[in-house]
Amino acid sequence: MSGGSGGPVVVIGVGQLRNNREKDPAQALEPVELIRRAIGAAADDAGLPEGALGEVDALGVVQVVSWNYDDVGAAVAEAVGARRAKSSVSEVGGHQPVAVLTEFARSVATGEAELAVVCGGEAQSSVELLGAVKEPEKAEHWTHSPGGPGTFTRATGGTERMWDLGLVGPIRIYPLWENRLRHDLGQSFAESQAWSGEMYSRFSEIAAGNEAAWNTDVLTAEQVAGVGPKNRMICFPYPLRMNALNRVDQAAAVILASPAAADRLGVPADKRVYLRAAAVDEDCEDVLERESYGRSPGLERSLDAVLGSADTTAEALDVVDLYSCFPIVPKLGALHLGLGRDRDLSATGGLTSFGGAHNNYSAHALVAVVRRLREGGGTGLVYANGEYLTKHAAVVLDREPVEDFRWSTATTDEHGPVAVDDTLTGPLEIETFTVEFDREGNPARGYVIGRSPAGTRAGTRVSRSDQATLAALVDPESDPIGRTGRVVAEGERRLFTLTD
Numbered sequence: 001m002s003g004g005s006g007g008p009v010v011v012i013g014v015g016q017l018r019n020n021r022e023k024d025p026a027q028a029l030e031p032v033e034l035i036r037r038a039i040g041a042a043a044d045d046a047g048l049p050e051g052a053l054g055e056v057d058a059l060g061v062v063q064v065v066s067w068n069y070d071d072v073g074a075a076v077a078e079a080v081g082a083r084r085a086k087s088s089v090s091e092v093g094g095h096q097p098v099a100v101l102t103e104f105a106r107s108v109a110t111g112e113a114e115l116a117v118v119c120g121g122e123a124q125s126s127v128e129l130l131g132a133v134k135e136p137e138k139a140e141h142w143t144h145s146p147g148g149p150g151t152f153t154r155a156t157g158g159t160e161r162m163w164d165l166g167l168v169g170p171i172r173i174y175p176l177w178e179n180r181l182r183h184d185l186g187q188s189f190a191e192s193q194a195w196s197g198e199m200y201s202r203f204s205e206i207a208a209g210n211e212a213a214w215n216t217d218v219l220t221a222e223q224v225a226g227v228g229p230k231n232r233m234i235c236f237p238y239p240l241r242m243n244a245l246n247r248v249d250q251a252a253a254v255i256l257a258s259p260a261a262a263d264r265l266g267v268p269a270d271k272r273v274y275l276r277a278a279a280v281d282e283d284c285e286d287v288l289e290r291e292s293y294g295r296s297p298g299l300e301r302s303l304d305a306v307l308g309s310a311d312t313t314a315e316a317l318d319v320v321d322l323y324s325c326f327p328i329v330p331k332l333g334a335l336h337l338g339l340g341r342d343r344d345l346s347a348t349g350g351l352t353s354f355g356g357a358h359n360n361y362s363a364h365a366l367v368a369v370v371r372r373l374r375e376g377g378g379t380g381l382v383y384a385n386g387e388y389l390t391k392h393a394a395v396v397l398d399r400e401p402v403e404d405f406r407w408s409t410a411t412t413d414e415h416g417p418v419a420v421d422d423t424l425t426g427p428l429e430i431e432t433f434t435v436e437f438d439r440e441g442n443p444a445r446g447y448v449i450g451r452s453p454a455g456t457r458a459g460t461r462v463s464r465s466d467q468a469t470l471a472a473l474v475d476p477e478s479d480p481i482g483r484t485g486r487v488v489a490e491g492e493r494r495l496f497t498l499t500d
Contacts, residue, residue: 003309003408006109008401009275012267013048013255014367015041016212018355020126020249028126030142031064032072034251035121036079042117042253046267055261056082057113060100062120063090065150065246065358066127069143076119085117090359092156093386094323095280096120097252097363098393102278102407104256109405114261120360121251125214128247158388159286161422165459167447171243173287173388174326175235175434176449180293181328182237183432183481189237190476196242196327197225199345200352203324207349212364214248214355227441236435236474244325244356252363254370259401273370274402276379277309278395281410287388288449288459289417293432299329300336301410302392303383309406310379310396314338317396318378321365323385324350333383347372347380359386366395373399424458428496429484431457435474443470448485448496460487460496469498 015038020027043053059082061073069075073087090096097118104116127149132139136148157168167173182192201221207213223231224241231239257265262272283298284290291297307313314337322330322345330345339345347368348354351361362384369380377399384393428450438444446462446469462469473480485498 003406004106005404005406006106007111007404008259009105009108009405010257010259010262011254011273011275011370011397012257012262012271013042013046014253014370015039015045016250016252016364016367017041018212018214018250021214023125023129025130028130028139029123029249030139031067031121031123031251032069032075032079032143034123034249035061035076035119035253038121038251038253039076039080039117039119042255046255046265046271048265051081052265053080053082054084056085056115056117058104058107058116059085059087060104060116060118061087061089062096062100062360062363063092064120064122066122066124067142068146068148068150070145075143082117092152092359093391094325094359094361095384095386095391095393096359097366098278098382098384098395099280101254101256101366101395102280102393105275105278105405106407108256108258114258116256117253118256118363119251119253120357120363122357122360123249124358125247125249161286161288161420165447166461167287167459170325170388171235172434172436172447174328175238176287176432177293177332177389178237178326178328179434180432180481181331183479184294193225193237194221195331195341197221198341199327199330200224200242200350202344203346203350204353206344206346207353210349210354210368212250212252213349213353214245214250215353219353232439232441233437235437238326241352242327244351246356246358248355248357250355250357250360250364252360252367254363254366270374273373274398274400275405276396276398276402277306277406278393279305279309279408281305281392283390284417285390286417288420288457291418293449296332296389298392298410299332299385299389302394303333303336305408306381306394306396309408312379312396316379317381318376319347319369319372319380320345321347321369321382323362323383325356325385329385329389369397373397418457421452421456421458424452424456425487425489425494427453427484428458428460428487430481432481433473435462435470443467443474446470446473446496458487460494462497463495466495466497469496472498
C-alpha cells in the first residue's frame with residue numbers, strides 16, 4: 001500500500017443532467033455534448049466567472065462506452081474552452097469516477113494543479129434509438145472520427161479461463177457472490193430476496209427525487225423481487241429490476257480546486273465541500289482465483305483505508321453512497337461497515353432506478369453526496385466498484401474545512417491465487433453458482449464453481465438439457481451450496497451434474 005498527504009482540496013462545483021428521456025430522435029445528443037453541458041452546469045453551480053474554465057489545469061473524462069472518439073478528453077476540453085488543461089481518459093470500470101477524482105485531488109493537494117475537472121457521460125439510449133449501434137451513420141450530426149459504439153478488448157471481459165468457461169459479463173458473475181453470501185449468512189432464499197427488494201425499493205424512492213434519474217417510478221419491494229412478465233429472471237437470483245440499467249443518456253461533472261484558487265475565483269463558502277481522504281484497491285482479476293465468494297477483501301480494505309485516513313468511523317458518516325450495480329455490492333459494503341438495514345445506502349438512487357451510465361454512475365453519486373453535505377452538513381462516503389468486484393475506490397468528503405487530503409493506493413494483490421484445475425473431472429462440492437434464464441423464463445444454462453476432494457477449485461457449466469440439475473440449483477426452498485455433484489467430460493466440454 002502506498003499513499004501520501006498534501007494540502008486541502010475542495011469541491012467547488014457539481015453538475016449533472018438527464019437527456020432525451022422522451023426518446024425523441026430530434027433531441028438525441030452525443031456524449032461530448034452532454035458532458036459539455038454537465039461541466040457548464042458545474043461551473044454555474046460554483047458561480048465561476050465567464051472564461052474561468054480556461055484556467056483548468058487537468059480535465060479527466062471517465063471512459064465513454066456508448067460512442068467512439070479519437071480523443072474524448074481533448075474533445076471535451078476544447079468544447080468547454082479548457083485549452084490549457086492536460087486532458088486524459090480513464091480506463092474501463094465503475095470505480096473510475098472516484099479513482100480519477102483521487103488522482104486529480106492528489107495533484108491539487110501537492111500543488112501540481114489548482115483547478116481540475118472530473119467528468120463523464122453516456123448516450124446509450126439515443127444510440128439505440130437512432131439505430132446507430134449497427135449503422136453509426138444514422139447518428140448523422142454526431143462526431144464520426146471514428147464514431148460508432150464503443151468496443152472493448154477481450155481482456156476487458158475477463159481472463160482467457162473465464163472466456164473459455166463463458167463466465168464473463170456482470171449479469172453472470174455478480175450472482176455468484178449473492179448466492180454465496182446468502183449461504184454464509186444462513187438466510188433462506190425468501191429472506192435474501194426480501195432484503196434486496198427492500199433496499200432497491202428505497203433506492204427507487206431516492207431516485208424519484210433526483211432530477212437526473214432515468215426512472216422516477218417508486219417501486220415496492222415486491223415489484224423489485226417478484227418475478228413476472230415485466231421483471232423476468234436474468235441470472236438467478238436476480239430478476240431484471242435487480243440489474244443495472246445502462247440504456248440511459250446522462251452526464252455529470254465535478255470541479256476541484258485548491259482553497260486559494262477557490263478564493264481567487266470567488267467561490268462562496270457555502271458551495272465548498274472538502275475531500276478528507278480517498279483509497280483505491282483491487283482484487284484478483286480472475287474470478288476463479290478469488291479467495292472467497294462471500295466477501296470482497298479489496299472492498300473491505302478500501303473502506304478501512306479511507307475511513308482510517310479520514311480519522312472517522314462508519315457510525316459517524318452522515319451520508320453514504322455504495323455502488324449498486326447489483327444488490328450484492330451494497331450488501332457487502334453495509335455488512336463490512338456495520339450499517340443496519342434501516343440505513344440509506346444511496347444518495348443517488350442506484351444503478352437500476354437512477355440509471356447506470358456505464359462507467360460514470362459514481363460521478364453522479366459524487367454530485368448527490370456533495371449536495372447533501374451542502375444542505376445538511378456532516379461527512380459523506382462514496383464507494384465505487386469496477387469490473388467484477390475487482391477494482392475499488394472510496395472517498396470521504398466533509399462539509400467543514402480540513403487541513404489536508406490523504407490518499408492510499410494498493411500496490412499488490414494481497415492474497416495468492418487459489419489453485420484452479422481447468423481439466424478436473426469427478427466429484428465437486430458446490431462453492432457457488434448461478435443459472436441464466438432465457439427470455440421465456442426457462443433455465444438456459446448454469447455455472448458452478450466448486451472444490452474437489454483435494455481442495456482444488458474448478459469452474460464448470462451445467463447443460464440446458466440437464467433440467468434436473470438446473471431445477472435443483474434454483475429451488476427456492478433449498479440451498480445447493482455444499483452439495484456434491486460430478487464433473488463429467490462430454491467431448492471438449494466439462495459439465496456439472498447433480499445426477500449420475
